[in-house]
Amino acid sequence: MYVSQFGVLAAVLFAIGVYGILVRRNGILVLMSVELILNSVNINLVAFGALRDTIAGEVFALFVITVAAAEVGVGLAIVLLIYRNRRSVDLSEVDLMKG
Amino acid sequence: MSEFVRPALDWHALAPELTLLGVGAFLTLIDILFAERARAITSALAGLGLLGVLVPIITLASAGVASEPRVMFDGGYVVDGYSLVLKAIFVITGYMVVLLSTNYFAEGDYWENEYYGLLAASMLGMLVMTSARDLITIFIALELLSIPVYLMAAWRKRDLKSNEAGLKYYLVGVVASAVLLYGMSLLFGVSGSTLLSDIGSSADLGSGVDSPAMVTLGVIFVLAGLAFKVSAFPFHTWAPDTYEGAPTPVTAFLSVASKAAGFVALANLVFVGFWDRSDVYQPVFWILAAASMTAGNFMALRQTNIVRLMAYSGVAQAGFLLAPLAVAGESAGVADDALQAIVVYLAIYAAMNLGVFAVIIAVARRTRTGMVESYNGLFRTAPAMAVVMTVFLASLAGVPPAGGWYAKFSIFRALISPGITWGYVLAAVAAVNAVIAVGYYGKIVARMWFEKPWVPETALDEIQEKTPNDMSEVVAAESIVAAETVAAETIVVAESIVKTDAGTSSSLPFALVLALGLSLAATLLFGIVPGTLTHFTEVTLLPTIFTGS
Numbered sequence: 001m002y003v004s005q006f007g008v009l010a011a012v013l014f015a016i017g018v019y020g021i022l023v024r025r026n027g028i029l030v031l032m033s034v035e036l037i038l039n040s041v042n043i044n045l046v047a048f049g050a051l052r053d054t055i056a057g058e059v060f061a062l063f064v065i066t067v068a069a070a071e072v073g074v075g076l077a078i079v080l081l082i083y084r085n086r087r088s089v090d091l092s093e094v095d096l097m098k099g
Numbered sequence: 100m101s102e103f104v105r106p107a108l109d110w111h112a113l114a115p116e117l118t119l120l121g122v123g124a125f126l127t128l129i130d131i132l133f134a135e136r137a138r139a140i141t142s143a144l145a146g147l148g149l150l151g152v153l154v155p156i157i158t159l160a161s162a163g164v165a166s167e168p169r170v171m172f173d174g175g176y177v178v179d180g181y182s183l184v185l186k187a188i189f190v191i192t193g194y195m196v197v198l199l200s201t202n203y204f205a206e207g208d209y210w211e212n213e214y215y216g217l218l219a220a221s222m223l224g225m226l227v228m229t230s231a232r233d234l235i236t237i238f239i240a241l242e243l244l245s246i247p248v249y250l251m252a253a254w255r256k257r258d259l260k261s262n263e264a265g266l267k268y269y270l271v272g273v274v275a276s277a278v279l280l281y282g283m284s285l286l287f288g289v290s291g292s293t294l295l296s297d298i299g300s301s302a303d304l305g306s307g308v309d310s311p312a313m314v315t316l317g318v319i320f321v322l323a324g325l326a327f328k329v330s331a332f333p334f335h336t337w338a339p340d341t342y343e344g345a346p347t348p349v350t351a352f353l354s355v356a357s358k359a360a361g362f363v364a365l366a367n368l369v370f371v372g373f374w375d376r377s378d379v380y381q382p383v384f385w386i387l388a389a390a391s392m393t394a395g396n397f398m399a400l401r402q403t404n405i406v407r408l409m410a411y412s413g414v415a416q417a418g419f420l421l422a423p424l425a426v427a428g429e430s431a432g433v434a435d436d437a438l439q440a441i442v443v444y445l446a447i448y449a450a451m452n453l454g455v456f457a458v459i460i461a462v463a464r465r466t467r468t469g470m471v472e473s474y475n476g477l478f479r480t481a482p483a484m485a486v487v488m489t490v491f492l493a494s495l496a497g498v499p500p501a502g503g504w505y506a507k508f509s510i511f512r513a514l515i516s517p518g519i520t521w522g523y524v525l526a527a528v529a530a531v532n533a534v535i536a537v538g539y540y541g542k543i544v545a546r547m548w549f550e551k552p553w554v555p556e557t558a559l560d561e562i563q564e565k566t567p568n569d570m571s572e573v574v575a576a577e578s579i580v581a582a583e584t585v586a587a588e589t590i591v592v593a594e595s596i597v598k599t600d601a602g603t604s605s606s607l608p609f610a611l612v613l614a615l616g617l618s619l620a621a622t623l624l625f626g627i628v629p630g631t632l633t634h635f636t637e638v639t640l641l642p643t644i645f646t647g648s
Contacts, residue, residue, distance in 0.1 A: 007288075014281055021274055030270060037277035044284035052291030060235050060293060064280060067242045071273055074249050078265050085259055091270075094263050097340040 006047035013040035027079040027089040031072055038068045111162070112169035112178040114155035115186055116226050122148030123219030130212030138211050142201040142610075145215035149194045149222075156187050165638075174296045175233035181442070181638035182229035185363055188446050189225045192356045193218065195453045198614035199460055200348040209254055209346070217247035218352070225360045232371050234283045234293040237364055241279070241328070244360050245272050248353060252345040264344025268353075271327055271337040279324025285317030286372070295371040318379045321368060322387075328361030331421060332391040335414045339402075342410040347463065350406060351456035354413045359445045362420055366438060369424060370640035377428020385425040385525060391418030392532040399539045404469045405459055408539060412495065413452070415536060419510050420444050422525055429517035435639045436516050440509040442636045447506040447625050451494040454618030458488045461611055466555065474543055476552030485547040487619055494622050496540040497533050502625035505632075507533060 013036050020033030042061040049057015083089050110117075126145055129137045165180030196218065204211045224244025231237045249272060253265025287293055289311070290301035323334065330338040342350045369380060395414030402408035423437035459469070461484060466473040478485035494501030507529075514526040625632045 010281075010284075017277070021270075027266075031273075034273045034277055037274075037281065041277070041280040041284045044281070045287060048284065048288035048291070051288070054291055056235075056293045057287060060238075060284075060287065063235055063239060067239065070246060071242065071276075074246050075269055075273065078249065078253055078262070078269050081253060081256060082262050082266055085257065085262055091266075094266055096260050096263050097343050 003047050003051045006043055010040040010043040010047070013037070013043070025090055025092045027082065027091055030091065031075050031079070034075075035068065035072065038064055106172055109169045109171055109178075111155070111159065112164070112171065114159070115152050115190075116223060118152045118155055119149075119190075119219060119223050119226060122152065123216055123223060126212065126219060127216040130216065134212075138205075141212045141215050142197055142205070145219065146194055146197045146201075148219070149190055149197060152190050152226075153187065156183060156190065159183055172233070173294060175236060175294055176230050177232050178230050179638070180635075181438070181640055184442060184635045184638060185229040185359075185445070186226050187635075188359065188449055189222060189229070189356060192352075192359070192449050192453065193222045195457075195614050195617060196348055196352045196356070198610040198617075199351055199453070199457055200346075201610040202464075202608040203346060203348050203460060207255070207346075209256075214251065214254065217251055221245075221247040221251075221352075222356070225356060225363075228360050228363050228367075231364075231367060232295045234287060234295070234298075237367065238276075238280065238283065241276060241360075241364060244357065245276070245328075248349070248357060251349045252341055252353070254346050254349060258344075260344035261346065262344075264341040267337045268341040268345075271334075275324045275327030275334070277324075278320050278327075282317045282320025282322075282324060285313050286321065289313050289317060295367065298372050299374060314373075314376065315379050318373055318376060319383060322365070322380060322383050325361050325365050325368075326387055329358050329365070329417045329420070330410075330414055331387045331417045332394040332414055335391070335395070335417075338414060339407045339410040342413075343404060343406050343469070347406065347456060347460050350409075351453055351460075354409065354456070355449045355452050358413065358417065359449065362441060362445060365421075365424065366441060366640060369427065370434060370438060374428060374434065374641060381425050381428050381521075384421050384427075385521060388418045388421040388425055389525060389528050391415065391421060392529060393418075396532050396535040396539075400535070402539070403471050405471050405474070405543070406469050408471065408543075409452075409455060409459070412536070412539070415532060416448060416452075416495070418532070419507065419529060420448075422510055422529055423513040425525055426514055426517050426519065426522040429519060429522075431641055433513070433517045434641055436513040438640055439633075439636050439638060440513040442638060443509045443629075443632060444506040446632055446636070447494075447502040447622070450618050450621035450625060451491050451501070451503055454487070454491040454615065454622060455495065457611060457614045457618060458484055458491065461607055461615070464607075466553070468555070471543065471546065473553050474546045475550035477547040480552050487615055488547060489544050490619060490622060492540040492544055494626065496537045498537075500623065500626045502622045502629075505626060505629040 017033045017036035017040065020036065021030055024030050024033060042064055045057040045061040045064070047057075049055065049060075079089055082094065086093065122145070125148065126141060129141065129144065159178065160183055164178055164183055168177055168179035170177050197215065200214065200218075204214060221244045224240045224242070224247075227236065228240035228244065231240050249265055249269040252268045253262055255261035286298055290298040292298060292301070327334040327337075342354065345353065373380065392415050395411050395416075395418060399408050399411035399415065402411060420441055423440045427434045427437040462473065462477070462481070463469060465481075474488075477488070490501050494503035497503045497507040510529065511526055514522045514529070516522075
């Protein structure tokens with residue numbers, strides 16, 4: 001196994017995640033796209049940690065997983081707030097302010 | 100398996116963070132135990148708690164931390180002069196935000212206890228950020244300071260604009276931190292360590308001879324991720340919407356403390372992490388700085404809402420703050436100049452921007468609107484407020500003796516000191532932009548001093564009802580007289596509204612007056628005697644691996 005394979009996988013996941021964020025209009029799916037990027041980061045971290053023979057990569061990945069959970073919790077709370085007030089999670093409708 | 104050895108902890112060096120953690124936990128506990136009964140005292144407790152955090156900062160300063168930095172975790176957490184002065188700036192900024200929030204939240208019938216707990220949590224992230232010299236610590240600090248603010252931006256739960264502010268800030272924030280993390284993972288891959296000093300001394304990043312794409316990508320992704328945080332063009336799109344929709348004290352917190360934390364992270368990464376790779380980061384900062392200044396100023400020129408105007412002004416100011424980083428890699432001396440210019444700018448920017456937001460909150464208490472027109476004739480309706488606002492706006496525009504001129508001066512000095520063409524060109528761009536900025540700051544000042552007093556729409560309707568003659572029925576000659584009567588009555592009504600509505604400046608809440616006074620004093624002090632500030636900002640970040648001493 002080569003580390004470049006993991007690097008390519010992570011880069012592809014990152015690109016898919018960015019694409020999802022830019023294109024998707026549903027709040028929940030945008031959150032899932034963000035998760036894709038964070039997981040691509042985790043793959044990178046663990047692969048590089050193994051390559052460099054250090055535990056720091058795995059420790060960093062654990063921190064990323066933990067923080068991602070907290071972040072998504074807050075994100076779902078905000079999406080839920082929007083849903084309560086608007087009965088929809090379509091992000092393209094959330095455009096009261098412009099300019 | 101080697102035995103686990105607990106790293107040595109320097110409790111005194113950690114005291115500011117621990118105190119703030121205690122304050123935050125205490126506020127949350129009060130909320131759980133007493134719920135609504137504690138409402139009246141939470142803001143006072145939060146303010147006192149934050150002032151209490153200043154005590155360990157002062158004892159650390161008097162213990163000579165500036166000359167002998169306290170280093171923990173193999174250099175991953177450092178308490179030195181630089182981090183200490185920034186900690187003081189953050190704590191004082193947080194205290195001012197508590198002052199701004201006190202009446203806003205008490206009178207608006209929002210949840211209060213949780214708000215101050217979240218504010219303390221966010222500030223803890225900022226204090227940690229000033230000392231963080233490790234990728235993991237920087238990431239955790241960034242999330243700790245961001246996540247509570249996502250919630251605070253959406254604090255007005257039933258207000259659709261506030262919801263939108265929170266959602267936009269959240270989405271942009273998580274994408275930015277994801278991009279930042281991807282960059283960090285690449286830097287970790289290149290160097291095999293998360294310690295910034297190890298990253299700086301690793302073969303690929305330290306020598307700067309070989310330039311694998313991974314280093315370039317890693318650095319650029321990290322900078323882009325943080326550019327969102329400091330709302331630099333073209334990563335600023337969230338700022339105007341979030342600033343407008345969020346409660347105004349939260350906007351003040353976002354535009355001062357949160358932005359400053361982004362700059363602290365940038366400075367830590369650039370000066371400790373990859374200072375030698377100026378071939379990568381200098382062009383990026385050059386473009387970001389020039390674009391932010393220019394775009395921010397031009398978009399600010401056509402804003403009709405004062406908070407949106409301040410958002411774009413913040414984008415332009417972020418450009419000024421980024422500018423010294425575009426030349427910071429030239430030599431160790433220039434790097435120190437650039438860092439000191441940034442710290443000075445952050446301190447003065449905090450004072451004057453908080454002042455502007457204090458005035459905005461005070462004026463909106465009476466007018467209930469954020470439109471720029473509501474500042475028309477402020478000098479006639481609330482003279483003290485108009486004078487104070489003029490000082491802050493002059494400071495933002497860089498007019499002496501208000502503090503802003505010294506901030507801009509240190510930026511220019513840092514840009515010119517290396518004596519390279521790109522530095523001169525950027526200084527010229529900054530100078531042109533400083534002039535453009537006078538346009539929109541000056542427009543508000545002109546409105547306050549020379550226009551007729553602003554009258555709310557509802558009051559205009561009242562005047563229409565009071566006017567006896569229907570304008571279509573009077574002859575031409577009479578209509579002029581009638582028009583003059585209307586104009587005269589407008590002023591009378593406007594003045595009576597001003598007198599009746601909460602009695603204006605004479606009955607401003609004490610907290611707001613204190614916030615105004617503190618920021619005014621700081622703005623003038625830093626402008627007239629810059630030495631009071633520069634005495635504390637003689638700081639450096641470059642580790643010995645770069646300076647070679």
